[in-house]
Amino acid sequence: MRILFSSTPAFGHLLPMLPLSAAARRAGHELALLSHPSMASSAAGMPLLPAGPDLPETLEDIARRTSIDAMRDLAAGPVEFFVESRLGLGAQDALAAATAFSPDLVVADQVDYLGPLAAAALGVPWAAHGAALPLDPRLAVALDQAAAARFAEYGVTPTAPVAYVDPWPDSLLPDACVLPAERITVRPEPHSDDSSTWSRPRFAGREDRPLVLVTLGTIADDPGVLATILDSLASLDVNVVAAPHTATDLGDRRIDPTRLHLAGFVPMSRLLEGVDVVVSSAGAGTVLSALSAARPMVLLPMGLDKPVNAARAAAAGAAVVVDAAHQIGDAVAQVLADRTVADGAAAVAQEITGMNSADDTLGHLLKRLG
Incomplete structure (x- = not known):
């Protein structure tokens, strides 16, 4: 199977997806990552299919088009950041790259809309992968509505995810949270990298201190x-x-x-x-x-x-x-x-x-x- 992972270009969104991508690799599936080239070094061996802006480019685009502070305005900021800029600047590249890769399944981080756009355009199933806690229902609706309008510009109708992959344990979930699809838990793992040579400092003479x-x-x-x-x-x-x-x-x-x-x-x-x-x-x-x-x-x-x-x-x-x-x-x-x-x-x-x-x-x- 060919599985396309799609992530907003930020470590906090990509790294939680890597345990699942590693499992897919162990199972013999062919993988690729749809994201900005700045994520290539953290793609854990997945070929990177470049699409969409990075963080500075996104913030510059929002500042050019609006007066919104995307990092502080929790109502309009996410819509501008994850939908308007990301789709506006990355949709064409994402569609071309995904079409060339021809995935059987897309796994997209919960606020990435390039992967779902490609999945809907190609008629393949997709799953949402959580990183942050489930979205506030009002924000989720606002994001989905804005995305649907952007999808329509490419003649694409959004499709529902087949699953929501969630790394958060039950005890930390908010009461009555609304999920985009039936939940499948995945055990969170601290990011690891076998190439890292860092070792804990000795703190000579102070080894017994906390x-x-x-x-x-x-x-x-x-x-x-x-x-x-x-x-x-x-x-x-x-x-x-x-x-x-x-x-x-x-x-x-x-x-x-x-x-x-x-x-x-x-x-x-x-x-x-x-x-x-x-x-x-x-x-x-x-x-x-x-x-x-x-x-x-x-x-x-x-x-x-x-x-x-x-x-x-x-x-x-x-x-x-x-x-x-x-x-x-x-x-x-x-x-x-x-x-x-x-x-x-x-x-x-x-x-x-x-x-x-x-x-x-x-x-x-x-x-x-x-």
Whole structure:
């Protein structure tokens, strides 16, 4: 079978799909990835079929056409970002590339519309793959309506997905959430890369101290927030790894290498090794990765869907949520002193182990094709 994976060009959307693509490869299927060329290095061996703009091109297009701040306007921003710009700039390339590849199945990230456009045009089934929590019903309707209008420009009528592949455990799902299709769970896995040579820093003479991972993700870029977080942790007797950051992220600021390591981009599976607490901006991929490894979290939500992710993790007892960067240190001290949050994270991790493996998910998905 020929399976086309289609993703918005962002690590948080693509990486959660890679376990399923790896399962498909193990099963002998032929794969390709439909996305921007900037995702080629993370395509896990899938040939990349270029289509659609990258993040800077998308934001530039939205700014040129509208006065909307796509990263902050949670009503109009997603429609402009995921539908108007992505389809407006990428539909023709996507249709041409998909036609040449001739897939039997398309698997698209939940807010990618190039894959569903190609599937509908070619008359092949497609499945939606979750990354973030299920969309707010009003937003889902707005996205689908805008997409249908764009599809019509190419003489294409949207088709319903055959399944919704979901990496979120039941305990973190919002009450009465609306899904685009019948749900198939898939066990979330921290991103791994066999080519990575990174190893955990030794912190010589301080090996017995707790290890705190600070990661603001690959989208949030606020050196001031990072600096404040590191300042708040300086009063604690802990070791800190900050990723994906390098020394240039802190400008002229001096760091103490005996207590702080700036890791750059490292696969999450490696970063989580030996970590006692994860500090993050509550991106979906980081939250799921930390929970799958039973790591308690301190979360400072920084826009988009992150407040919802943080609230659900806190409701499950697996995280402490703060409102400001200077509160991080006190929250980490709380988590280290009281095992309540660690126990909550361990309970969610146990739930995650009971979810479908990627191989089982693939089997369930293919059965839906009839």
